[in-house]
Amino acid sequence: MTSIFDTLVELPLFRGVSRRKMADTVGAFKFHFLKYPAGERIFRAGEECVDLTFVLSGRVRITCAASDGRFSVEQTLAGPEVVAPDFLFGRITAYPGDVTAIDTVSVLRVSKSDYLEILRSDPVFLINYVNLLSMSAQKSVEGVLAVGTGSMAERIAFWVSPLTQPRATGIRLRCSRRDLASLFGVQRSSLKATLDAMTADGLITHTASEIAVADRRSLLALLHNHSESLDD
8 A cells, every 4th residue: 555655755745755755754744644535626727826735636727817818728737746946046936827636635735834944854855856846947048039930830839838837737728829820920821821730730639719738748748858857
């Protein structure tokens, strides 16, 4: 039977830490274990991110929307996974979207102050977090290159990259084809042709108001030397 420590060391930010070290860490710091029923909202968009939150089991849906409501992106995270870890520190420390339990979800929350102490306690914890932040920062460079010189398919891939987490599934971009064509500065016929080609390649499916990503990793492979290419 899988123990809580076996689950914790599978989490991206705790990867590479021994089971014994993980047990010592749980004993030394305040780890809050919570459960949420299906359909309950765990966080609201804009809510202050004061804890590092891990999904241990179950699935959550994260929905981020533009202020005018014309564009939104939805993704599903399944445990073990961490929710919006790059919003714990920095200038913006608020959840970027609503986080809702899809089914019964077990969650671990660690306060920001305790997590800082955990980072100081072992270099593996620190390296994991620095690597995560570096990967997130590198997406902006890839995005500029894709938007400036990339094909339409590459530009769509770039949108998916910063708006979703590496192991996300169930990714849906909701935006009218008219608005999307206007944003990219292309004719709707050209946009539709690209979407049709991407569908034929098994990367997406699409309607007049939605793009559903079939496989995130394959889509992001369109971006050369992508920062997540070594992510497992």
